[in-house]
Amino acid sequence: MGILSNIFDKNRILLKKYSKVVEVINDHEQAIEKLEKKDFAKKTEELKSRVSDGESLDLILPEAFALAREAAKRTVGMRPFDVQLMGALALNEGKIAEMKTGEGKTLVATMPLYLNALSGKGCHLATVNDYLAKRDAGWMGPVYEYLGLRAGFIQAAMEPSLRKDAYNCDITYGTANEFGFDYLRDNLVYSLENKVQRGHNFVIVDEADSILIDEARTPLIISGPAQDSSNLYRQFAFFAKRFQAEKDFVVDEKDRTVTLTDEGIAKAEKLLQIDNLYDPSNYDYIFHLLNALKAMNLYKKEVDYLVTQEGEVVIVDEFTGRLLPGRRYSEGLHQAIEAKENVQIRQESVTFATITFQNYFKQYDKVAGMTGTAATEESEFISMYNTPVAVIPTNKNVIRQDKEDSIYKTKEEKNEAIINEIAERYEKGQPVLVGTTSIEKSELLSKMLQKRGVPHEVLNAKYHEREAEIVAKAGERKTITIATNMAGRGTDIKLGEGVVELGGLYVLGTERHESRRIDNQLVGRSGRQGDPGESRFFLSTEDDLIRLFGGERMQSIMNTLKIERGQPIEHSLLSRIILSAQKKIEGMHFEIRKRLYELDSVIDQQRSAIYAHRDWVLKGEEIDSNVFEIIEDVVDRRVSGLEQLPPFEDIKVSFSFLPAGDIGRLKGLKNVEELRNSALSLLQEIYEEKKTSFGEEFPQVMKYIMLRMIDERWRRHLEAIEHLKDSVGLRAYGQKDPVIEFKKESFILFQQLTDSLYDDIASAIVRIVRVDSDKAKQNADKEFRSLQAVHSDFSGAGGDKKGDGGGKKKGTKRFKVKR
Template sequence: MSIIDKIFDPNKKFVNNSKKIVDRINELEDQTKSLDDADFPLKTQELKERLVQGESLDELLPDAFALAREAARRSIGLRPFDVQMIGAIALHKGMVAEMKTGEGKTLVAVMAAYLNSLDGNGVHIVTVNDYLAKRDANWMKPAYELLGLTVSFLQSEMSQDEKRAAYTCDITYGTNTEMGFDYLRDNLAYLPEQKVQRTHNYAIVDEVDSILIDEARTPLIISGPSENSSRLYKQFASLAKKLQSDEDFKIDEKNKTVSLTDNGIAKTEKLLGVENLYDPSNIEYNFHMLNALRALHLYKKDVDYIVRGNEVVIVDEFTGRILEGRRYSEGLHQAIEAKENVQIKDESITYATITLQNYFLMYKKIAGMTGTAYTEKDEFDQIYNMKVVLIPTNKPMVREDKNDLIYRTEAEKYNAIVEDVTKRYEKGQPVLIGTTSIEKNEKLSALLKKKNIPHEVLNAKYHEKEAEIIAKAGQKGAVTVATNMAGRGVDIKLGDGVVELGGLYVLGTERHEARRIDNQLRGRSGRQGDPGESRFYLSTEDSLLRVFGGDRMKSLMNTLKIAEGEPIEHSMLSGLIEQAQKKVEGIHFSIRKHLLELDSVLDRQRNAVYSHRNWLLEGKDVEEHLMEIFEDVVDRRIDLYLSSKDMDTWNWETLSNELKNIFPFFSLDGKSKEEPEKFKEVFMAEIKEQYDLKVSEIGETQFPQILKYVMLRVIDERWRLHLQDVDMLKESVNLRAYGQKDPVIEFKRESYERFEEMVDGMYDDISAIVFRIAMVDEQKEKERAKKAFSVLHTQHSDFTIANDKEAKSDQSQGPSHKQRMRVKK
């Protein structure tokens, strides 16, 4: 830290300012102690009224925190320390509070949550697993209820009704993945009652480094089975051969489009055994037939593409070169794969996806707490606009962190570890051993068994058992072998007589790529001023050292004639290892930042689509919006075919064919061929007239509901295809980095173009279906919607740089009239 930083240390400044606020809270303690239990809900109501009357949450903070502290003391027997109040102030300010293990983060969240719940919009407290969500909610529940608040928790197996009830509470505990998936599922709902979440108001993220840093590269994905989709591509590849050009469909080679004639529609319906190709339940059939026809008649093998092995590879029409990694969009590539009878690459269908970064950036305010965040303070600041503050410990830290011991080989290292653990076990000192993987975990366990040392093995598979084992790891004679992250969020309390033995001994078997994880492991020992000890055993064969100078270190050991089984120990070496960790952290930060840049493009598109969807779901004026969609469809054709100043180049034939394909009643008869504006005016009046007839035919009450289902189905189908395209686009733009092109710029440009194409297709599909709707059983349509919603499943995708399968605003605002669904470039 520079001299200027020391003088103007923002962390020190925050702590000092917070101490003044804590002094004011402490002055209110006698007053809050004199209250009856029945007074607390009344005081909460008073604070809510003061907020409505114009006081800020900052102004209410001393009174609110004083009430919350007294409520906790009475109801659960815990009075927050002054340093915990400082931590709660940091959470209220939207900061990351770094608090050491055992400093009571769970209790700290109560005060910040209480204050920020006063506006009635709900507070989400985010944990790393279901067990902690349930434990913390039930543990703190008496304090919240004494204050007059409602509190609940989410569990992955809960029903929609149970989740909706949990989200309506003032305080909701749950995991990051469950909340993220609930958001995605809400935006796939076909009925308002299928939605469970309220607003994204304020979130307190526990173990914030794990959730917002470690898991930031892993998107949440809702997907559905693909077998049916692959089957449909194959089925329609066969059916398309039974339709005749001109008679059943028209081809536009210039624009590479195909449109079915009335005869073609009738034949397709007969082949499929359906009454109406444009029934809401048959939307995908029309899409598959048109794609199959395009694949069959407009895309030629060895001209537009080649078949190489078991895959279809696109050929550049200008250079004749193979375009590695590129795929045609919106299902066309799969249709060509079906035509050529090769493997259809459609492993699963992604219906919705979002990164955790973009999910939490939707909240009006987020805060976090963890024992290890300071090493990532720049990332928290740049990505989430969250400052990291170090909260003082309640008692001085006395744990002894010893220098690393570095051995020549992994075998020598493990022998030394077993020898050290044996000595500690024999004197009764508890030992917690941290490993970097389940494989290493089990290897060390086997070595300890050979020495007849009883021990517990933990590898983060069963959270409740995990918490139980970790909680006992501080007992006399306990030996626990755990993966580094196992039992996160659970304190290790020392058993009788352990303090005299030196406290808990934490032994790390390898340095993690991130210093945070090492610090998290060390932090298991020395809680609340307890004695403790930590040390890392390393070898030149460890992955981190192997990448960053392991050979040089091994050579140095040979030069110094270090005997077999003897380690090197020096603070300078530990410093060099830390520098290596910083390099890796920097690389990972760059990757996460790059992914966020890519996903932010998709995020704007997602917001536009979901906003549109929610607007429809809420049952707004569908008819007025529909007229705007019709106008957009007509305007695009006029711009495309009648925009030239030279009337001789106007293409009335193609315009007529395309409009006829979309609007079955279209005819050029009686329409001006000299004034496009006049043509549009007459045709829009005709559209309105035909629409009114359709409303009369179906029924004024039923038709808007059917329209809503139709539009939602079309939006979802087109968005699904767009996600698939964007997924493949990300892979191809990463490859373009080798051609000296900026992947982010390329992705922004192409994804914007594809989004515009998606909206064009969406509006065309909706317009085509509206005038072909026949009488539909509304109840059956609702049941179909529920069934479609229920087959989706969730996954937390794995990450790769080449194909990352991933993906801030309030979603309640719908599309403004006279404005097409759009995003900024």
């Protein structure tokens, strides 16, 4: 109780501080109400000048917020309440503002976005889907326009030129995924003008718990096509049908893994006609077999993915129930599912760039977030993003009644009870929002309601285009809406005429989600802005959550109590078992996110160093001094440690990248110092000759060559890093901390990358021939367009210990990373 009391005390002090600032904002209102429309843009210019002259945003905040509030009142007909001003203050301070559903988060965001855009650096609002990005930019656009600013939005399929224009606006709305993918794509372009983003000043993350916590388990990946191996996938999809669960392999549903038994290994060797499945030359066979078994046993059609009429396997977002077209599972799993479903197998992908949400959002000078459920995750928000939580009071008290869970022995009994409950409420006229955890379950209930003759709407990933329209009407009389998870999130459910008298919106949960927050989000759709409402969850001991994490105890209690068929039970002990199960899964997911963050943070320094160097090459400044530094590094690595001059044959091997006709100049030297100076002079002479030969084209040619080499070496490095993640996970069994092992070995890999890259550039200098730079650019652009954005599943290194983060600073002159 002490901890909770501490949190509430801290929040109370914060709200008291905000109340005083709100009073100052309100003091400006009377004067600002007298302003004419043209005065608002002038005021904005005045504020911009004050910021430019060094005045802090905190000093101009009261006037800026008052201007934004008046602009909202005049354009969209909404005047932010004082509690909404408090939410805006929390966002401006880089906090997560917990604001309940229906409290006007979209409007709240306009004030801190306006204030922070006055610096001229641009601000971003990251949300969960393209629909909300476009809707909110259009809805709030008039507010910014009235103030003399521009608002834009980005969409998944938008052309680069339109993206760039959207980023050049003062405020840009888009999905978190698209912001992250644009950052990665910007670090793959071959000319500065092709970059679309212009910096990372301030971002507000809408539905922050969903984006910053739930989706942080999976990294963003930019990938390209690899060699075709369709036949192998089909062959192993066929083989997988002959393997029996428990006998030939063991499935772990919690961790989504498959392990072969001795019988399974023997069967695989017989089918493949090989002696040893685990011989290094048969590694591909293990990879394909395990993926085929995963596809067959762990990934379910209509739950984890859908197959479209065109024969495309499309992932279903486990948090929102939306389809994710264009997204693909990584490491060959998607191809294994395509083979299982007997549809066209698309080529495997090769990773060109990757980043986690944690490390992407670290790019911003200031990060804030809004959500209806955040306080329970404050420690994670602080540790991952340095964003404390501020719980903002509602404008009106919540009067919704949340009833005890009704728990049944079987799914069949539960579903019958759900249909009876819905039919009863329908007859009464009360609207019902039914929350399900998968498309499959929503469609089962839909069929049962059809048989019962109860009209209803189904809202899931298959019909996302009608999402907002369906959700907006979910509060009308006699309206039954079945929704997958949080489909329609971001759209308020307003009560229709006469619904208040019927008790408001009734939220019926058909299963407890793995995360308590998502349950709370579903319940929070009812009882907005002081409206009446009611909620209840209908569960069974056969539900996945209970079955995997406490089903035996639950079944035992049911059997002891001799519950009759169709009779529910409501008991605090059962509720505690469910809560315990949810906490276990939340703990598992937190460990996955923490491990992903720890591992990605190791390569984040490497990524930053590579991207900074890449930017430097893109700008094309001081190429000569950069190349001479690289040449010096290449020569020094070949002579360092030499106490005396080696035989000429050894020198030839060491400097084999030099042209045969020139290497003779390194013969007959007296000592190591002469060897170093001669090699440096020779390489510099060759460089100057090439420069003269190519003339004006030379800087562009060198830039193209260096960028190609950086990208290729980085791609190979990422591939090696993925293998390293897999291998260090096994070391946990040997009492070694996987994160510390990963830090050590990834640093060695990065040193190798740097050495190899410099050797590549030195070799290119001596062997460079005239190229058609326009054609080369066209080829590069074509490759760039073939890249694909993937928000992939992640498998981190195993082990339970946390790395100490220690180590010495070490690195080359340009690529500085921590060991």
